Amino acid sequence: MATKYVYSFSGGKGEGNGKMKAELGGKGANLAEMCNIGLPVPAGFTIGTEVCNYYYANDRKYPPELKAQVEAALKEVEKVMGGEFGSKTNPLLFSCRSGARESMPGMMDTVLNIGMNDETVISLAKKSGDERFAWDSYRRFIQMYGDVVMGLKPQTKTDPDHFEELLEHKREKAGVKFDNELTAEQLKELVAEYKAVIKKHTGSEFPTDPMEQVWGCIGAVFSSWMNDRAIVYRRMYNIPHEWGTAVNVQAMVFGNLGDGCATGVGLTRDCAVGTPGFCGDYLINAQGEDVVAGIRTPLRIEETLGKDMPKAHAELDEIGKKLEKHFKEVQDVEFTIQEGRVWMLQTRNAKRTGFAAVRIAVDLVNEGLITEKEALQKRRIPADDLNQLLQPIFDTEAKKKATKENRAIAKGINAGPGAATGQIVFHASDAEALYNKDNNVQLILVRKETSPEDLRGMKVAKGILTAFGGASSHAALVSRQMGKVCIVGCGSLVVDYDKGTISSGGTTLKEGDWISIDGFTGEVFSGKVETKPSEIVQVLVQKTMKPEESETYTRYAQLMGWVDKYRKLKVRANAEQDEAHLADAFGCEGVGLCRTEHMFFSKIQEFREMIVSETKEQREKALAKLLPFQRADFTTLFKALGSRPVTIRLLDPPLHEFLSEHHLHDDDGLADRLSKAVGISKETVERRVEELKETNPMLGFRGCRLGIVFAEITAMQARAIFEAAADLKKQGVDVHPEVMVPLVGFKTELDHQTKIIRDTAEKVFAEKGVKVDYQVGTMIEIPRAALTAGEIAKTAEFFSFGTNDLTQTTLGMSRDDYGSFIPLYRENDVIGDDPFQKIDQTGVGRLMEIACKDGRATREKLKLGICGEHGGEPSSVMFCHKLGLDYVSCSPFRIPIAKLAAAQQALES
Structure with missing residues (x-):
């Protein structure tokens, strides 16, 4: 039995349905579905996505069975529509449009009015009684066919647009502004000029055989799947190249058959801000591409269509409600009104802004059309879209x-x-x-x-x-x-x-x-x-606006309530004391990363004194100056978070970031000040700075290596943490510090640092007369730590994946230097997503999976989290859910995004 490649939709029945997007593409599946629910759809057929993949796998050839299936489907359309393709007396014209599984607006090619030639234009003029309409349809077809099929479409800003230049010249000569003001005679002249341009620039005559035309258009649409803009779009929205596109061939209906006709694009709700009501654009006496091309500024459906065409407007409004109820989603529709009769050419789930996405999802729940769980689906509100509200x-x-x-x-x-x-x-x-x-x-x-x-x-x-x-x-x-x-x-x-x-x-x-x-x-x-700031920030952070004063906030709060109800993954914040109020305002469930080095920048003089010190005694003297400042910073942070856990990473960056030749050069008196403060010569200061230089500091003297060589740094930081925690515990605050040792690769490194931390904790608790619940853990940020996680978990009570460095060390790729080649890598599909923005799940993700599995095999209740920049990126958050992490941690403004992504993955799982 021959493979079925062509699916008809005609006479109120589609061979496909709305669930067949993989086979028929979104447009074809929905055309069949609209037929099946009784909407007025011009007859046509869909060539499935399987043919697209065959086309590229076989040097742009078609399956042998396709020709007969297309011809049979054409005959079926002729029968239903009462016309004949290529007829000299009763011509039927076709459109040819793409239809990917996911909507890719404007990225692929379309051709209208297929079947026009010097004979059918005359018969169309007689049949319609409008010579101007017939010649306008012909010149449009030649222009689109020449651009799309014969390759005359400009590719760069310097390429001439031959057809538009001729059209503009014709308008100027005629003294008119728009195409629809040209006379039949002027359009006849334009047709001849268009044909001459094609002959001149391609060396070929414009084809007059209708079947040659339709196959030319089918091939052009399949070819447009791999054009530059389509590839860029797919890369941007993670649409697989291997999905392919379908091709939809459909009988033409005409919105340019006089002032009783129109074409338009409608939305069942406003997709900029989300307000309800059928709305959109239309043009009287125009074809569909006129509306989306933006050449003429269209009229608004909600403002004037009810006056211009009241019957058609009422029918469209009812169709919109029927579609929204059927698909349970706001719809984006294309329609043509031909002499008062409404025809539906497309429906699809509408693209929308983040503002509109939230409002529409919440309103659909409140109207009883969908459930809370359906409202949270990522196709309705991509988690990153919440960023727009902030x-x-x-x-x-x-x-x-x-x-x-x-x-x-x-x-x-x-x-x-x-x-x-x-x-x-x-x-x-x-x-x-x-x-x-x-x-x-x-x-x-x-x-x-x-x-x-x-x-x-x-x-x-x-x-x-x-x-x-x-x-x-x-x-x-x-x-x-x-x-x-x-x-x-x-x-x-x-x-x-x-x-x-x-x-x-x-x-x-x-x-x-x-x-x-x-x-x-x-x-x-x-x-x-x-x-x-946005209204959300004004309400939550600044508190300069009351919640009830903002409709945006009201719906946002309702949505986030559902998010918290269904997600499993907790969301913490990467924050120091200055960001604690922000993290709290956005509902963080703890701090997943406090970078203690950020705290030193406000006391940089004292920290530099520690750096240039040559003896342990000198360092301890400088560290004693830093202790009260660190303690105060931790106190502020603990107090803001209350009983929520706070993960504090010990000093991580290489010391040259705090004191280098650049610092000495930019501040002439710096060396003298440090010399006096520490009691060493200026030459010693300069020598110490020279000693800090490293060839590859990212892999050098940093992280736990600093704490092992200079144990007094770890001891000071641990004391500051536990003194702050103990003081607050005595005041009734139930503090839960988690001390994190960075850059561990060997269990012995963690053992060394853990002993200092725990010894310091016991001393402080004895001094303060109070004990605090705390944990000691590590960042998993180099491959060896992930591969030996089972061993490291004997000491570590928690792991936090530092995916910034884990990505660098796994890929051997510096995030500071990869900008010179990564655009080319992505452009040529060497890699998919930027690995520093989205977790490389097959490489870095595999190491994370090993660390999770082996770590919990050793310590069953090992707490697992992520604090790298990936912790707020939706697909990475979803991956963390799949791995079984306890929490993700991200910047405060990413907290709502991470929470929504976590809920979406929980529901999908």
């Missing part, structure tokens, strides 16, 4: 001031909420180059409209501003998914690429000038505008 917003008073000093120069459609300030850049390639030169650069990408080719620039920009387009344009859609601040359809904005300027409201700015954009209001300001 980002700064523009200060209202600063905006008022800006209107006077910097000026509010324009206003557009707010498509991506937030506040962004940056320097103007016009081209995606320039934005990427500037970012690669300086990762801290702040850029606002300003375009007439964006296209999928701009993805790289959009990725590195702080915000996106376009002169054209609506809330469903490419810029808006992709910005929402990226969580970028975005304003589109800023009609008063004149963007001049040649001069490198933007103009609006009497103000002209050039490339490199600063502008500020408010994604909540759509306002554009010249210059910089001051920001203030």
